[in-house]
Amino acid sequence: MWPFVGRVRELEDVMSALTEPDGKGAALVGAAGVGKTRLTDEVVTRLEQTGVTVRRCYATVATSSIPFGALAAMLPADMRTANPLGRAVEHLLAEPQPLTIVVDDAHLLDDASIGLLHHMIRHGHARVLVTSRPSERSELWQEGLLTRYPLGDLSRAESDLLLERALDGPVDTRTASLLWSGSTGNPLYLRELVVSGRAVGSLRTAEGIWSWHGAIELGGRLGELVQENLGRLEPSHRHALELLAYSEPVELDLLASLVQEESLDDLETRALILVESSGRRTVVRLGHPLYGSLLRGTCPELRAQSHQRALAAGLEATGARRREDLMRIATWRLDGGSPISLDLLAAAAEQAWAAQDVTLAERLCRAAVDAGGLSRVGHVFGQVLMHGRAPDQAESTLADVMSGPLSAEDLSRLGATRSMNLHFGLGDADAAVAVLDAVDVPGLPADLRDWLTVVRTLEEAQYRPAAEVLEDTYRPVAPHLSVHMRRTRALCLVHAGRFREGLEEIAGYEAEELASSDEPQEPDDGALRMRCFALAFSGRLAEAESLALTMYNRSFDELAFTGATSLYSVLSFCARLRGHGAQALRFAREGSPKTPDNPLIFDTIALANLAASAALCGDGDLAQEALARGEKARRPAWQLTGVTVSVARSWVLACTGDVRAAADAAMAAADESAELGVHSSEAWALHDAARFGVDTSLRLAALTSTMGDPLTEAYAAHATALAHAAPTALEAVATDFLRLGATLYAAEALASAARLHRAQDNARAASQASARQALLMRDFDGVRTPALRVDGLTHLTRRQAEVARLATSGLTNQQIAEKLHTSKRTVDNHLHAIYGVLGVTGRDELRTVLGPS
Template sequence: MGTLRVVWPFVGRARELEDVMSALTGPNGKGAALVGPAGVGKTRLADEVVARLEKTGFTVRRCYATVATSSIPFGALAAMLPADMRTANPLGRAVEHLLAEPQPLAIVVDDAHLLDDASIGMLHHVIRQELARVLVTSRPGERTELWQEGLLRRYALGVLSRAESDELLERALDGPVDSRSSTLLWSGSAGNPLYLRELVVSGRALGSLRAINGIWSWHGAIELGGRLGELVQENLGRLEPSHRLALELLAYSEPVELDLLASLVREEALDDLETRALIQVESSGRRTVVRLGHPLYGSLLRATCPALRAQAHQRALAAGLEATGARRREDLMRIATWRLDGGSPISLDLLAAAAEQAWAARDVTLAERLCRAAVDAGGLERVGHVFGEVLMYGRAPHEAEATLADVMSGALSAADLSRLGATRSLNLYFGLGDADAAAAVLDSVDVPGLPADLRDWLWVVRILQAAERGPVAPVLESSYRQMAPHLSIFLRRIRATCFLNAGRYREVDEEIDACEAEAAALALDDEPSAWPNSSTPRMRCFALAFSGRLSEAESLALKMDDTSFDELDITGTTSLYSLLSFCARMRGHGSHALRLAREACPRTADNHLIFDTIGLASLAASAALCGDTGLAADALARAEQARRPAWRLTGTTVSLARSWVVAAAGDVRAAADAAMAAADECAELGMHSCEAMALHDAARFGVDTSLRLAALTSTMDDAMTSAYAAHATALAHASPTVLEATATDFLRLGATLYAAEALASAARLHRTQGNVRAASQASARQALLMRDFDGVRTPALRVDGLTHLTRRQVEVARLATSGLTNQQIAEKLHTSKRTVDNHLHAIYGVLGVTGRDELRTVLGPP
């Protein structure tokens, strides 16, 4: 990876840059004021403006106001004024000196809110007399004369958006940043570019921010130190004792109810802090809550708060919340946490209840901490069922097994044993891949006399494991059983998964709709855990993608990624990023697919869980598509190591990836054999969705799979499987015109890679059959499709002799088909009409067409 640049990239202020340049160089412009809080990039934008001004011929004089110069007449401007300033008429002498400067002249002043009165007066005169163009940066609310009087055009600068922050981060690091880390840095900086820069600098210096497998990742908590700590302390300023008390209480509780905080500090202090923007008061549902003005304030306050005082704060918060009755669901978690951190006594009942609430809220870290505290207090039996599930999610399936076995060895009722046994069986199956042990545990706790709900829950666990063993059809039949509504939802989820695997995508949607309707009717706040059930929205994403609705799948997946998952939701993270990587591969975006696949992979080589096989297989396939044979082979080997015999259906993703890893190494015949083996494996399990993909891959590697794919279309009526079958049939019959029609079908679905491959095959066949014009036309369409491809390599695209248009010819051709005249094209491309005429003449010759109508027919709609 590249080294961190001294000057960070300029990101996210393009519109402001153009507006400020217009205010400085336009015919009626006098200057501009960049106004915003510290760290939002005022000086960085001024740097860009200065660079542009100098390129346009301006003489730029830049000065910096400081606290030290604020009481000295002309103190900040001294560097640009004459040494022999006359005391009788200093302003006149200063203006006289400026007029001697090379023209045009621009004066740039940083931190103008610290200017002395004499300097302000001089700038007034310069601006009014139009002796120079003036640009200043300033904090809001201070020394506003320059823009409030209409002398300068004011531009308010706020924080960067999330997208702008991510772009700045990745450009500064010269590489991609994983989503968890970019979210952490976005939250820590709150869009403030200066804070982001210092976080990156300190993170790299401390080793918290480092690149692994080409992806930058943050490790551990954010720690304030060095320049970053100084900046945050500077923004906090000098604090009165009452103000510090309020901020420290917030640092250990935010967001916290205004009523609770007001019961512990003076209201006047809160008013002052809100006025200074050190706290934010906002509505949250029916409550009014208070937050710190910036996330890093909390980090600094916690780091500098003495230990005994911190404990006292947390005891006070716990007592204050208890005094209100602790009516909200999350209140027990907060009280338990504050009591633990405050060193005050805490009952086992409170720990157990808080642990259950933390787990229901999927706060894995807090749930584990509360469980361990309960175990230390001798309450293993009270929290054993929660602790086991927490350890599964925390990548500690062996510890989960030991813990659950320990709990179950005690004197427990049959009902308690059955609950714990269900959890233990899930861990044994999906965490450790031990199907026999998982079944034995279920058999041991499935005894006569259990309540109906528990009997049904054990049945759900059996069906869930059977759905992973396969085949699909028997599981579908077994899953139709009457049981309590809250458990029936789990059976619907299992059926939806089976329909997805069977390629019955309409029934997936129907089952998910029914599942979500039942859950809404029950108003379930939490459910018995059925780890690792995929949530219904994730299954809907896969059904959309597999059936050829790529854009809808990507849109839903990105929406879920923004709102649903934390860093420990391994099933969600792996599934979503694997799906997005799959879609990117279909579109020919190889590098993007590889990046997404890296996100889906486990960050550790230890304790691989079932979904790790999906992430590693996705990485292997994406690396192979990009031609990175080393990474592809390594990822495939790790996927094979992670795979367990019990995980038969999930393991097919490894088999599907294997053929592409072999193909990337150059052995297309062996790749075809691997694809056919994967297709047979999927067929045996009734996984027709993956069988269709494998058969299509085999066809792309040269095997005639047209009859098997055509047979699948009788039960799979989705557009993508039909396109697979048409592609395989056209290849088998060596029909270039059908291949071109298939390309159109793939393009309509968004599968641009397959469309380009079909056109490549059509061009080759046309050329073999002596139809040079048709070959050139197909080849040109292929070139247009591939203009946005990124690092993609497949056997079908590695053919020599294709006739391609140049990149500029592609641009001209596309603009011509959009209806623009040659003159309009020339203006858009900043070239001459004659050059456009020559390009179009060359394009017509390559494609064998005589005009725009034929060009539009050949290339399709723009």
């Protein structure tokens, strides 16, 4: 049986309907596969545990025409009487009481069975629970006999939780997104995807993390379920659905021009298609993503090509006015075997790259290259190859193209791409500058000259001091290029620790981009990622996590874009500050490059996060391996990014137990960061050094005057309290960290406070600080830091901590006992022990010491 996830409210409601004095029963109503039976299983288990007699039966198509057919198993074999209903009631009344009758698929019940259930409910002889499809045989609840509880699909969070519990381990992002897109929260589909994936080896585990390999294949039971939901299709219906399978989401007008209008009406009525608004458009989607997989898999090749040619022709006939239209036409023409011009391929490739659809951009570029148009798409192809971890191939390709007879304008465009590949892909700053110098010749159009200036400034932002490059970002450039310069400016501000200004700059250029377009624009992913870093490093952890998770939960295809790996770094950083070691390590593993070859600029950040997260969890081997890879991946061209590796080095040393070496490494990282003007990393490293025993209070205090964010201020206060050995100040610092969500730092501050209180012979204060620390650490997961390894702390037991937390939330002892499924006397004894450990006399003092729950 699969784990029971979600449905907490529904479970409680149904139990109330079946157990409270005025309850008659419940009807769980929902589409196939939403988990009606699994919820019913949980209800039945609970009822039987309370001593209720449960009789369960299953209605089927075969029994739907037989009187009492569904209930036959619980009725006498001989029903040949003048009053079969009365005989059935008499038999059921002989059952041990109280009695609950449970019927699965009640929409298939025969009339006699419905009549019997009516009688039992109306006369109070039994409680009844049924499951049913919607809009079918609803007499039992429409007449008020049963309370109707609609059951929908699981949420994304519930689906992910169910997946991890079913597999008994974490699942990587791409896999969770793939299975979510395939099941859309339908537990039955999710289960069959997992079963079939494991059976054929598509779903397997490596290093403790489950991942899916290849595409979803709709075979076996899963294919049967999808086909069953599609049902029998008329030719016109299949034609419409197949067109949609190759185009969704597609404009209603385009689809309507290719199919019969009544077919669309019928399909919408049957919920096989969904019609919805998208901006100023009305678009159509299939009723479930797996319908598309089945329809494409069963569509003959020639018919599939015909569909795609028709879609391309239909869209071209409308004028192809939207930004993504060229990509769609080019894709349909390629797949439909239609002729396609080089102009269309080149324009579509640019659109695909702008939309960060790396897979499509590469396909279109290769098609253009095959058609002899390498010079037309070289500037896109080079970037595609770089992000595809083939910077060597990109350099070779671009060098070959630039050696041919090209205009100065074409050379400058290709040179800019080649320079970025040399810089960000190969880490060769000198070669990158040389290429820019070579193509920056007199007579270039002003916008091309400005573009070369933008590229030069962007590259310099990775190896020159942040303050110097920041000044360069104010150089005037063409209006349509100012957004790129403002992005670099925002990056410099974030590096410099001027987070508020950085966030304002990001908001400013986002507004500029929106104002410059006539069409609705999706938020710029680069801006969103930079905003995540600024929020996280300034102490706005909840906002950073929320934004990063929103991006993290997008379709897995979008996560293929290399820059998206930085999201994992943000999530890993936030998890570490919260003391969630296993989660931090999971995010760091997912975001790190899987092969040591061809590291890119983002890989240094990812590997540094992996090293730090592994060290925090005590996995010294993994931490040292990740650090070694991070060191190897560093390039002189990426100095500002590379400081993250230096910061991580101190934690890898601490993991081995050499705290003195860790402190020296943290100070070296702080000095390196200061020299480059990366004050965000400097503050982080200085705080680490303070945690390792170095007095960095003066340097951190100086940084707060220029940075001014709450996390750096808390860093400085923590370092000052440690330097002055002030336990009361440390307790105040813990409160500040807790307010920001940095629970790990709060627990460390309390651990230090408890040690100092004990050294000063203040046992009561030490116990109180230690108890607060224990409460904070109840949700920690495998974290190990020098401050938390101090021996001799007096902690509450896990159960005592739980009782104390509930007591401070305002619950009575009896309510606590009910919540913990124990006796009130046991709770009384726990609280008496807690008061003794903490040296308090009652709940008011307990709340003062521990704070509200």
